[in-house]
Amino acid sequence: MSRPRPSLQGIAKMPARDRAYHELKFRILEGRLPPGTTLLETEVASLLSLSRTPVREALIRLEEDGLVDVRPRHGITVKALSVEEIEQIYQVFSTLEVKAAQLTARRGITTADHDRLDGILTQMERASKRGDIEAWSELDDEFHSELVGLCGNPRLQAMLRQLWDLQYHARRAITKLRPLPIVSDREHRAILAAIAAGNEEEATRLHQQHRDRADEQLVSLLRQKTTFPTKA
Template sequence: MASPRSGATRPGDRRARSRPSLQGIADLPARDRAYHDLRYRILTGRLAPGTTLLETELAALLSLSRTPVREATIRLAEEGLIAIRPRHGITVRSLTLNDVRDILDVLSALEIRAVELVARRGLARADHDRLLHLMDRMERATEAGDIAQWSEMDDDFHSTVAGLCGNDRLLSTLDEYWSQQYRPRMMIVPLRPKPTQSNIEHRRIVEALAAGDVEAARLAQQQHRARADRQQLDLLRDRLADGADRA
């Protein structure tokens, strides 16, 4: 990513919301392999929230020495995925409902700004077509009741839009917060009702973008996120009601 950050995130990836993956990290330095490997395990639940490991144990797990593992964990801690408590271990952070709310509050603010920037820059024909195509597919998935696939495409949609904003720092921070809400977001996929409202709102957003109407785009995105975030928090509350109070 041509971002201000140093450590390569994923080579040649210009989009926020990179779905967890280990593609193409084989020849990266050990520190970056450790970072991506751990991030992947955390986001996919292979390292469950609450899991606590010592530096030495993590190093053994990854077959590395403590040095690159330390550097990776510092980065992951900065990004909010783990908590480092010296002599108590490195813990995969679990999130309370309030944590998720805070994360979404930042995420949505950033995404709104991204959409404003896209509207200001204008939408190229190819990008517009791509979004229209995506929305068609999302609507078909909705009718077919395939919420899981819809959810993936929803990520893709917002990621694609944000990716057009032209502000790498914004994308970088967006990606950081997106990572933080990835697990809770996945948790509630099976609970989602048919996202007909989201589909409508997506159309409104793209229309505003195509028209280059910054204010309309801001409003559409803001309302979309406000409603979607409220729904996500509600579903998460239900989900957390049976079980622990953390995700």
């Protein structure tokens, strides 16, 4: 899926290097190691109660993911993305998501797939009515993830996962600032209808329109949030 929620599920059974990677990634994405945090390799090893070798391997992977900067003999720094960098990430992310919607419409979805997506949208609409933006946001992630999961292109899915990780913390920072997503609810319904009908052109047009509007709103909210970390 393109928008997996950070989780520590199953981490105890993982090899040390994978445990180190997933636990550090979880702490970074959930803000427990906020942008700008600097730690020595030994401090990270102590934090995770692991030896330095698996920690070193995990840090290399996290640097490849774009989540940290690693400096030999100086440890790591959790990267702080500027609003401009977040905007650039979304320009790529949204282009790939729109393509995923097109591919999903082309492949077609089963009745079970449709019913599952329809159920998520119903829950989102209920969350909107009661003003529960946090719950709506999690369901929004689930809806988009399910659509991408149906596109049949594992390379596209993998690229979306990495891009999602990069902007996850920033997106969470503005969740409570969002207006009620009534427009998004209508747009989601229209997108699902186009996909269910197998209309590639309409699914692409509607999803592009949705992403353009939603991305513009997100970037605008990020610019308004003065506490969001920016680069010097």
